Amino acid sequence: MRDILLARGDDNTPLYLQLARNLRHHIAGGGIDPGDALPSERELTELTGLSRVTVRKSINQLIEEGILVRKQGSGTFVARRIETPGSVLSSFTDDAHKRGENPGVIWMIKAYAQPTDEEAAMLRIATSTRVARLGRVRLSGGEPLAIEHAVVPAEFLPDLDQIGDSLYAALEKNGHRPVRGKQRIQGALAAPTEAGMLSTEQNAAVLRIERMAFLADGRPVEFTRSTYRADRYVFVSDLEGAQTSSRLE
Structure with a gap:
């Protein structure tokens, strides 16, 4: 998972959108099953070397797209369709x-x-x-x-x-x-x-x-x-x- 999250394109796409794209592809490829928890912001920060602000913006982007859901007090999960x-x-x-x-x-x-x-x-x-x-x-x-x-x-x-x-x-x-x-x-x-x-x-x-x-x-x-x-x-x-x-x- 670390290699997937660290993969970056050659364009000038903002880092949070690059991470959101990589997470999206990882989930679509079966890397995380629907209903399973996403690694915490702290874990993703350590895995990617990106700032916590960037990681949080990536997660919020995928929540807006309906790919992730945040459950108060429990964490962030891959949405079950x-x-x-x-x-x-x-x-x-x-x-x-x-x-x-x-x-x-x-x-x-x-x-x-x-x-x-x-x-x-x-x-x-x-x-x-x-x-x-x-x-x-x-x-x-x-x-x-x-x-x-x-x-x-x-x-x-x-x-x-x-x-x-x-x-x-x-x-x-x-x-x-x-x-x-x-x-x-x-x-x-x-x-x-x-x-x-x-x-x-x-x-x-x-x-x-x-x-x-x-x-x-x-x-x-x-x-x-x-x-x-x-x-x-x-x-x-x-x-x-x-x-x-x-x-x-």
Whole structure:
């Protein structure tokens, strides 16, 4: 590792960017596995002969790029990228279990309310209909990864005190698990409050996801807006070639 970190180019690139580049290549080549700790600033200073200020700037550069994550009191680690299929209707809890991780939740709101005009239109219900408003921070392995705000017609759910970490498990318990859905994903920057909830930097890249889920009979059952950490999530979809038709003249 020492030789890799000491390798320098012939250009006039600042030293901190050269070190960031070398660390980036070392990580990409499997030199440090996702989730493993980076050597401390002191160790990197000794390995490279660079100043601690230069080393710190290199690390901050890679944190901004989402390659590294800093955990308060624990150190700096190589970010684990979570690949999740973008074409499968699945819950955060199910996805975490498939990765062998323990999901968790910090509840912000769990209450009955009336829907806004927009929510009523999306769910095809009257504005007088009672809905469950569910706001939470989603955790996996103790790490905050997403903020979710879900609105569900109350008729599809058990009592609020019976709703645990998984919304879909609660819907399934009541015989109303969704079978299909539609979602839109947009890139954005984390607002200060979001950054605090997700333990990331202000203006860090996030993914804003709007999801509609439906029952087998076509009724909307869920309208959710989420904010996911873009440095941790990659949504992957299978693609097929477009169908073409030919006509004989």
